[in-house]
Amino acid sequence: MKLSKYSIGIGDRFSHQGQAQLRAIMKANKTGLDISPVWNKSNREHQIVHSKPEDVRIEADAAVAALGFTGKYFVDADHINMTTVAPFIEASDFFTLDVAAFIGKPSDPADVEAFVASCKPYMGALKIPGVEPMNVTETLLREIADKFLAATQQASEIYQYLLKTKGEGKFVAEVSMDEVESPQTPIYLLFILKMLADKGVKVQTIAPKFTGRFNKGVDYRGDLKQFAKEFEEDVLVLDFASKEFGLPADLKLSVHSGSDKFSIYPIMAEVIHKHNKGLHLKTAGTTWLEEVIGLAKAGGDGLVLAKTIYERSLGRKDELCGPYADVIDIDDAQLPSVETVNGWTSEQYVNALQHIPTEPSYNSNFRQLIHVAYKIAAELGDTYTGMLRKHADVIGSCVEENIYERHLKRLFDL
Numbered sequence: 001m002k003l004s005k006y007s008i009g010i011g012d013r014f015s016h017q018g019q020a021q022l023r024a025i026m027k028a029n030k031t032g033l034d035i036s037p038v039w040n041k042s043n044r045e046h047q048i049v050h051s052k053p054e055d056v057r058i059e060a061d062a063a064v065a066a067l068g069f070t071g072k073y074f075v076d077a078d079h080i081n082m083t084t085v086a087p088f089i090e091a092s093d094f095f096t097l098d099v100a101a102f103i104g105k106p107s108d109p110a111d112v113e114a115f116v117a118s119c120k121p122y123m124g125a126l127k128i129p130g131v132e133p134m135n136v137t138e139t140l141l142r143e144i145a146d147k148f149l150a151a152t153q154q155a156s157e158i159y160q161y162l163l164k165t166k167g168e169g170k171f172v173a174e175v176s177m178d179e180v181e182s183p184q185t186p187i188y189l190l191f192i193l194k195m196l197a198d199k200g201v202k203v204q205t206i207a208p209k210f211t212g213r214f215n216k217g218v219d220y221r222g223d224l225k226q227f228a229k230e231f232e233e234d235v236l237v238l239d240f241a242s243k244e245f246g247l248p249a250d251l252k253l254s255v256h257s258g259s260d261k262f263s264i265y266p267i268m269a270e271v272i273h274k275h276n277k278g279l280h281l282k283t284a285g286t287t288w289l290e291e292v293i294g295l296a297k298a299g300g301d302g303l304v305l306a307k308t309i310y311e312r313s314l315g316r317k318d319e320l321c322g323p324y325a326d327v328i329d330i331d332d333a334q335l336p337s338v339e340t341v342n343g344w345t346s347e348q349y350v351n352a353l354q355h356i357p358t359e360p361s362y363n364s365n366f367r368q369l370i371h372v373a374y375k376i377a378a379e380l381g382d383t384y385t386g387m388l389r390k391h392a393d394v395i396g397s398c399v400e401e402n403i404y405e406r407h408l409k410r411l412f413d414l
Contacts, residue, residue, distance in 0.1 A: 001169055001170060002072075002204065002250060003038075003074070003204060003250070003278070004034045004036040004278075005034060005252075006034065006278055006280075007035060007278075007280045008025065008035055008280070008281050008282075009038045009040045009281065009282035009283060009284065010037055010039055010040070010283055011287060012056075012288075013285065013374045013377075014051075014288070014384070015056065016291075017291070017396065018060060019062075020395075020397075020399035020400045021063070022037055022069055023067065024399075024400045024408060025403070026067060028408040028412065031412075033412060034071060036072045036074060037060075038076045039076065040075075040076035040096070041053070042080070043087075044079070044323065045078075048375045050378065052087070052091075053091040053092060057091040060075050074093050074094040074172060075091055075092045075094060076096055077092040077096065079096055079176060081099070081101070081158065082157055082158055082161065085161065089162075095171055095173055096174045096207075097158045097159065097174065097175050099175060103147055103150075106150065107145065107150045107153070111153075115141070115145050115149060118194075119141050119191065122136050123136045123137065123138070128190075128236055128237060130233070130236045140187070141191065144188055144191045144192070147188075148184075148195060151177065152175075152201070155201050155203075156196070156200065159199075159200070173201065173202060174203065174254055175203050175205075175207070176206075176256065177206075177209060178207045178208060178209045178210075178256045179209075180209050181326060183209045184209055186230065186234050186237045189206070189234055189237050189238075190241060193206070193241040193245060193251075197241070197246055198245075202247065203248070204248050204250065204251060205254040207256045208234065210255075211226055211227060211230055212227055214256070214261065215329050216328050216371045217289060218355065218367060219260060219261060219355075220261040220262075220263050224263060228271070235253060235275055236275070238251050238253065238277075239251075239277070252277060252280055253277075253279060254280040255268070255280070255281050256284070259284055259407065260355050260407075266410070268411065269410075269413060279411075281407070283407060286402060286407075287402070287403075288377075289370060289371055290398040291377075292370055292377075293353055293354050294396075294397070294399070295387060297398065302390075302394075303349065307341055307342055307344070308380075309370065310341050310366075310370065311341070311342070312373075314338060314369065317332075320373050324372050328371070328372060330369055334365040334366075335363075335365050336363070336366060348361065353367055353370060355406065
């Protein structure tokens with residue numbers, strides 16, 4: 001089972017926007033692209049909104065049938081580990097193996113020694129075309145092993161479980177290491193891939209932590225020149241690793257953390273086109289944000305509900321932000337008061353929340369808080385989902401426009 005060259009993860013917290021999301025992808029594919037939609041939802045999200053993995057499969061299949069989509073599509077068990085993977089087996093055919101929690105965990109000294117010994121052919125000045133020469137020393141290899149060997153062992157255990165339960169060739173595997181503080185440099189990435197290959201993990205996409213801030217739902221913060229250099233070297237490292245270590249030939253980078261990294265989209269586009277490589281992009285919770293934007297835009301009871309969501313999220317900010325501490329950065333002083341927001345018109349609410357950086361009223365702090373506040377909507381139950389149905393046309397239009405206009409058009413220069 002293989003992804004298309006390009007694929008896009010489309011998270012949908014409440015499973016109401018499948019058709020709107022797919023319409024955006026089909027619109028892009030009419031230009032000659034072949035983008036695979038990947039509906040993704042994590043165990044944490046299922047627990048918060050009280051849904052089940054099979055709900056995502058039902059949504060995906062229904063959207064595909066309703067719109068007559070004939071391309072490849074997938075359902076992603078997002079950010080799973082050995083303790084959470086089992087319920088996803090039947091409904092999912094894409095598994096994001098999240099091993100970030102195991103980075104830095106100790107490994108058996110004998111395993112470290114075996115890894116270092118296996119890397120002897122690469123020691124010294126390692127040259128990969130297009131990448132700065134890498135000085136591979138025993139000290140560096142031990143450092144990499146100390147940080148990542150346990151994480152790749154965890155990936156192997158999950159992968160072997162998937163082989164037994166799903167069967168070989170029945171799923172796509174991604175390894176995620178992005179939600180951590182320290183980035184993985186290209187040389188780290190190279191030997192992480194070797195560890196995975198040594199353990200028989202046929203990874204098709206990998207999500208490293210890049211330099212810079214990848215906060216949820218807002219633009220990239222960091223040195224764009226440094227990112228461009230790192231991203232291109234990562235692409236070339238993947239190309240080298242797939243050939244050298246026997247990994248899938250279509251191995252590609254995955255970019256996580258809430259998407260909306262508009263300033264780096266042109267950089268990624270240039271690199272993948274230059275080297276004729278694929279890309280997996282996750283838009284994650286941006287669809288949930290478009291639901292709130294759509295409610296506000298609808299006005300009346302929709303706007304009242306959008307204001308209620310903000311009021312309750314502000315009162316529970318620490319609770320909501322805790323699980324996402326590594327991927328949000330909110331300045332409390334820049335969050336508007338409840339009284340201020342309650343006085344906003346539909347246009348003012350939308351302008352503050354919608355990710356249009358040139359809009360003077362846009363507030364990235366407000367947006368990040370709403371991004372992690374879907375628990376509030378989940379607690380509203382039928383009150384929230386009923387409003388999604390009532391204002392489905394407005395909300396669906398927002399979702400489709402967001403994915404096509406802000407993401408796909410930027411990334412593929414449509």
